[in-house]
Each structure stands twice: as C-alpha cells, then as structure tokens.
Amino acid sequence: MRLHPPVGIAAASLWLPDGRSTEQDAAAAGTRPATLRDLAHPSLPDAGELSAPEMAVLAGGEALRAAGLPGDRLDLLCHAWMYYQGHDLWSPPHYIASRLGAPGAYPLGVQQVCNGGTAAIETAAARLAAEPGWRHALVTTADRFGPPGFDRWNADYGVAYGDAGTAVLLRAAGGPADALLLHAVATVAAPELEEMHRGSDPFAPAARSHRDRVDMRATKRAYLSGRGREGFTAANERSVRAVLARALADAGLDPLDKRIACAVLPRFGAKTLRDSWIPLLSDALDAELLDWGRGTGHLGAGDAAAGLAGLVRGRVLDPGRYALVFSAGAGFSWSCLVVQAPPD
Template sequence: MKPVEPVGIAAAALWLPESRATVSDAVADGRLRTRQAKDLGHPDVPSAQAETAPGLAVSAAREALRAAGAEAKDLDLCVHAWMYYQGHDLWSPPHYVAQELGAHQAMPVGIQQVCNGGAAAVELTVARMTADASHSDGGYRWGMVTTGDRFTEPGFDRWASDYGVVYGDAGTAVLLRTPAAPTDVLTLRSIVTMAAPELESMHRGADPFAAAARTHRPRVDMRATKRVYLHEHGHEQFVRANERAIRTIVAEALHDAGMEPRDPRLRHAVLPRFGLKTLQEFWLPILADCVSAEPLDYGRATGHLGAGDAAAGLADLVRSRALRPGEAALVFSAGAGFTWSCLVVQAPDC
C-alpha cells in the first residue's frame, strides 16, 4: 500500500521494564537445553513485574507524545494491538489506553492479529487516516498505534511455549500524522502485508475448539500444536510460504515506495525479533538475495515482543540514528496465521 498522501512518523517509542529474565536461569530450571539457548541467542529479555501489559503501552505512548511535542487530546485514532492476555477477561484494552492518555476525542480500536498485530495496526491506521477527508481546515490527522504484551506464568512460559522464539515484555508506540511534517522523524513510504491462511493450523494442531482459555493445557503450548502440524505436513509447506511471502512483500513494498532492490538510499533491513537460528535459516539468506540493505537485529536484547516487533524496530531506528538524511529502511514483522508485513520508511532529507 502506498499512502495516498504523505504519512509522517512523528515519533516511535519502545518502553521496556527494568527487570530481566535470564537464559541461564531458564537452563538451570530445565525449561531450555543449553543447545536451545545457544540457538536462541538471547542472554536475557525484559520481564515486567508490577507493570501491566496495557500499562506498558500507555508508558510508550506518553513517551511518543512527549518526543513529538504532541497532545493526546488531538488524537483522532488510538489503535492498540496485543498478542497475549491483557489483564481482564472481557474488556477493551484500546479504550483503557485512550482513557489513560486523555485521548477522549479518539476512536479506540483493537487489533488481534497475534505477532503481526502492530504492523497490521499501522497499516489500518494509515488507511483510515488517509481516507478521512473530514479535516478540511488544513490541520493534521493524528493516529496513535500502541502494543503491549506481558508473557507471564503460569499461563505462558516465555522460554518454552514456542520454538525458536523467546518472548520479552514491552510496550511500543508509533505516532502517525498526515500530511507528513518536516519535523517528523521518519516518513512512511509504503507498507505491504501478505498472508498464508493455509498455515493457521500450526497454532491449532489437533485440539478441538474449547469453551474457555487453556482448557486443554495449563499453559500456552505452541510447540504442541506445531508438532502436530509438522507431523502431518512436514516443513516444506511453511518453508515455501515463508520464502514466497518475504520475497513478495519486499518487492511490492519497494515498488510502492518508488525504489529498487539495490537502491543506494536503501540502507538497512530491520529484522523481526526471532531467535538467532530462525533468522539465520529462514530470513537472512532470502533477504541477502532480495536487497542490498544491511540487516539490523535489534532483538538480541529484547526477544520477540509479541505484537510489537515492527514498532520497536521503528523506535530503535530512530534511537540509534541508523539512517542518514534521505536514507531508507525496510522494517519487518511476521506472525501466526501466518502473516508477514514490510514497511518502507525514510529519514528526512535534512
């Protein structure tokens, strides 16, 4: 998708709790083998103690508003995405985020697309903002995209609930405005998403539909459902779909952004925050064949942030000043379903 009018990223924030969960403790507790820990490549990940999942999102959003010099009262949309439990059984986290921010004029919307939720939220927010012509006075339209996840026991084991991924706790926020302004830290040039619904059973396995959460097992166990899928289908269906999706979203996102795969402006490719072996086997070889951009793996220090990988990638791009004026980056996200997204963002010329 190429935005029909310029969309600016006024700010992007990553909010991490101070506490950390260490891989050495996970190995000592028997939740990981030493070889698995090496394949993951995370010495430790953020682990929220007193903070709530939507509270982490609120903290990130406040930081984004502060960095942009913007006010919550001006937000038109407040879109929140999440992967895991938000603290109440039947409740609307996006309305809580809006209330806590003081965004009383905003429309709160929730996105549940598992790990790709943050990227989906950005795409849908941009589509809504650029389609809405109600601001005829020449002012900005503002959209806040947040994510917040906290992967806690007893229902979730951040180290052992999945293969090739460790889950870290964090809040993220991306403050969007249209039309873009010269002070925006990045411009969103394009965003493309592709899905492979034939892979949905990787997270369903042979389990019957249940009447309540965690009916079949005391904790979330994606390893169990994936074992069933792999026993029935093998690895090849996923491997082919993953490569096809990555190649497609890169090609289409660059086309929509008016760039070529070897464009000299294309500086970096920000990877999803998966385990090291997963990136080395299923991402890096494909990207090396698609683009000349240098990979950036910000996930060693955080682990996978549920719905927040893409937003965290934007925040780290800005924080680290990885892009010189006029340079661009690809920012990736992927998640169960399966769905893959690629954003093309560009630093201002000066």
C-alpha cells in the first residue's frame, strides 16, 4: 500500500514492565539449555498481574503525551493482540479508548495474531487516507504471556514471548513536525500454512479444550510430521523477498538505495533470525540489520510498533533517511513498513 502523501507518525512508544523472567528462572523450571542458547534472551519482560489492556493504556498515554495530543482528538483507536486480554467476550479497544479519554474515537479490534500490530497500522493509515475529516489514529498492541495458560519460554519453537504494550500515533497527512513519515505498508500471505497452528487437533468447543496450556510446538510437530519442513522454508524465503520488493516498490525505492539506513528485524529467537531472516535481508539490502529483541523477546502483536518506537526514541535516522520495519505472524503473513525521518 503506497501512501502519498505519507501518513505521519507523530509518536511511538514501547511500555515494558519492570518484572523479568530470566534464563535462570527458565532453566530452573525445566527449559532445556539448548533452547535457551538458541533463543539468546538473557531475560524477558514479565508483567505479573498487570493485564494486557492496562499496558496498552500506559503505552497509549505515553504516545499521546509525547505528541501533546489529548485523547478526545482521536478519530480512530485500533488495538491488536495475540493472546488472552483478560475477559472472555469483551472489546479491549473500547476499554482502551475509554481510559484514554477518547469518547469520540471509533474503537476497532484487529486480530491477526503476531502480525496484528502491522495490520492495525495498515488499517488505520488506510482509514485516515479515506476519511477526509479524520486527522488522528492511535494504534495500540498489548500481550501478557503468563501462567496458567502460557509458558513464555516453551510455548513455541525458536521464539520466546515478552509482555509489553505499544502505541503508534498516526496523523494525516504527515509533515516536518512528525517523528517519522510512513510511506508504504506491504503484506504477503501463505494461507496454506495455517495448519501449522492447528495441527491435527479437531475444532474445539472452547479455548484450551485440548491442552491446559497453549502449545504451538504440538501443532507444529503434527504439521511437520506429515508435510516436512521444506514447504515452510520455501514459503518463508519467497515471502520475505516478496514483501521486501513490494514495500520498496510502493515507496519508490531501490533495494540498494543509500538512503535506506537500516532494517528492523522481528523480535524472534537468535537462531530463527540467523537461519530464516538475516541471510535473506543481508543478500538483498545494503543496510544495517537491527536486532532489538534480545532484551524483550517476541512481543506478540507488538514487534513492528516496538520497532517504530525504537527508531523514534533512539533518533536512529538522520533527516531524509529511510528504515524498513519487518514483522510476521501465524497463518502465515509477512509485512514490511517503510518509514522516513522528515527531510530538512
């Protein structure tokens, strides 16, 4: 999706709890040493009893304050999440809008698993472009991966899960006062891979009917035992290359354009990035690859928004320079955001 004129990113925030689940904690609870080596996270943020929507409110409040915008000026609030939000049949985005003082905003929930944050940014940017009277949209994400239903270190292969809230404040149309300009959002999908998170399990009448904890390893084992690894490996390589090409084309950039300063990687385990992402992007781009996930782990729906927050907070880009922000999620889908620091 090409955005012309670009949509402004007025602010972006990453809210992390003080609590930590350490490698030592994980080892004491039975996580294998080889798993910890492959993940390479010294610790992961642990929110304890704080709910995911409460973290979204905290991140959203930070973004609004950074931009000097009161909540009642929001036209749209999109919230994305991966895991349980604290109530069985309930709308987290309505809660977040209410707590942020945004009674006039349209609260919209986006469930696209780990790629939900990018899907929400894409949706919000498209709505801002299509609605002449709309000016501001806030995108939030939040997930808390804790007991009894989730083991953050062992629920998945190659990924460990950290608790966080994120927020991205979008403004139409973007200009020199914005922290970043969003030029393009691209997404590609491989829906034939949905079985990797379904496995051989029958459809269940309620959540966690088959197991008392979320176990993506079990469904992936079932998929791989019947179909092998080659199909996913080929789809991942094809999709990473395709989403990069589409995003750059939408932004009017060449892969070797010297204005592309960096690419922000998803917050996956170190071995997953080494095997499935870094070789592909190193071959295609002449830009620094940024792995900001060692201290956070995978943030559910929030990896892309956290990447934007890192670019803003660290003032990584010089005026006029570009960054690419990648994310991916179950299903599968792969996305790339193209952002620029406003030129002088």
